[in-house]
Amino acid sequence: xxxxxxxxxxxxxxxxxxxxxxxxxxxxxxxxxxxxxxxxxxxxxxxxxxxxxxxxxxxxxxxxxxxxxxxxxxxxxxxxxxxxxxxxxxxx
Amino acid sequence: xxxxxxxxxxxxxxxxxxxxxxxxxxxxxxxxxxxxxxxxxxxxxxxxxxxxxxxxxxxxxxxxxxxxxxxxxxxxxxxxxxxxxxxxxxxxxxxxxxxxxxxxxxxxxxxxxxxxxxxxxxxxxxxxxxxxxxxxxxxxxxxxxxxxxxxxxxxxxxxxxxxxxxxxxxxxxxxxxxxxxxxxxxxxxxxxxxxxxxxxxxxxxxxxxxxxxxxxxxxxxxxxxxxxxxxxxxxxxxxxxxxxxxxxxxxxxxxxxxxxxxxxxxxxxxxxxxxxxxxxxxxxxxxxxxxxxxxxxxxxxxxxxxxxxxxxxxxxxxxxxxx
Numbered sequence: 001x002x003x004x005x006x007x008x009x010x011x012x013x014x015x016x017x018x019x020x021x022x023x024x025x026x027x028x029x030x031x032x033x034x035x036x037x038x039x040x041x042x043x044x045x046x047x048x049x050x051x052x053x054x055x056x057x058x059x060x061x062x063x064x065x066x067x068x069x070x071x072x073x074x075x076x077x078x079x080x081x082x083x084x085x086x087x088x089x090x091x092x
Numbered sequence: 093x094x095x096x097x098x099x100x101x102x103x104x105x106x107x108x109x110x111x112x113x114x115x116x117x118x119x120x121x122x123x124x125x126x127x128x129x130x131x132x133x134x135x136x137x138x139x140x141x142x143x144x145x146x147x148x149x150x151x152x153x154x155x156x157x158x159x160x161x162x163x164x165x166x167x168x169x170x171x172x173x174x175x176x177x178x179x180x181x182x183x184x185x186x187x188x189x190x191x192x193x194x195x196x197x198x199x200x201x202x203x204x205x206x207x208x209x210x211x212x213x214x215x216x217x218x219x220x221x222x223x224x225x226x227x228x229x230x231x232x233x234x235x236x237x238x239x240x241x242x243x244x245x246x247x248x249x250x251x252x253x254x255x256x257x258x259x260x261x262x263x264x265x266x267x268x269x270x271x272x273x274x275x276x277x278x279x280x281x282x283x284x285x286x287x288x289x290x291x292x293x294x295x296x297x298x299x300x301x302x303x304x305x306x307x308x309x310x311x312x313x314x315x316x317x318x319x320x321x322x323x324x325x326x327x328x329x330x331x332x333x334x335x336x337x338x339x340x341x342x343x344x345x346x347x348x349x350x351x352x353x354x355x356x357x358x359x360x361x362x363x364x365x366x367x368x369x370x371x372x373x374x375x376x377x378x379x380x381x382x383x384x385x386x387x388x389x390x391x392x393x394x395x396x397x398x399x400x401x402x403x404x405x406x407x408x409x410x411x412x413x414x415x
Binding site: 026028029031032033036037039040043044047048052055056060063064 | 180181182183184278281282283284285354355356358359
């Protein structure tokens, strides 16, 4: 599990680098260009079956951020978590 | 698809009269509105903009040529269960839509016309022969309703707008962020969508006697959630073709790329004619659920309007006419 989290984090950090170099723009814009139908379906599912506010106030602000920033932030958190895993929750 | 809870509904005698409600709104602040009686909230959904300069045109005389094979959908259902992506992708957008100002409103008519112009919506409406028509409405999501629309046949508008002979398509657009702020239409906070919402008909489709530009429903001016002050109604096509709150009509020689073609062309094409035999990639179109009653009815080819429109598509063998 620790290795999985670490690898995922590093992959996202790499993806963030690619996004920054390639100028992917916002996460939502990049997602729309890659797969508009899945983004639309995700929005519809969130607004119709959960709460509209989860989309408008929770997801949209994240999707409007640069793709590199979102991927980099999540990647960094996962990488640090993966590296620190043996120490998290360890009791004396 | 989640349906609005109806626990707040009251019998007719218990609902707040419209005049009292409007007067109350002018006196109470926004905070007090939250505490208003549930009956008043229900009525708000069915109430058009407070002051509609064309209100004297309603109710319009019904055109008896267009008849229904099913009961009319209740007004509450038709005005509180709506698709309008600028306000959200859920069905309860009517609350958010009330924030949109419906006046002043202008419509730009340009492209291949004798004379491009911008017309005030009330001038346009009063220049047209207003009538009421009962139409079936079929959403691509497999729900349906039957609605008394008020408005005018597009053929009258075509004579008024005078498109050039080279015009092959009539392209219609909903408002953009230039006209309505993202704080009112939160869909504009999603700039990856190809706003403004764009739809189009061929000139032959637009000139068909069924093609209608609606200004109201249920004998009253329409509310914003139903596409006020001007929306397309083409009952033989899936509902997403019926572009709402139109601000621009352009006549072109080239077929437009519509909003949904840009988002998901494989599921929502240009023609979008109703056909129970052609399934959506993710669900059947063989039957439809009636709003309000949840009755299931078999879907009809061209939504039952084949005698009016089937001839429009003869010879179009290389087109996806039913998606």
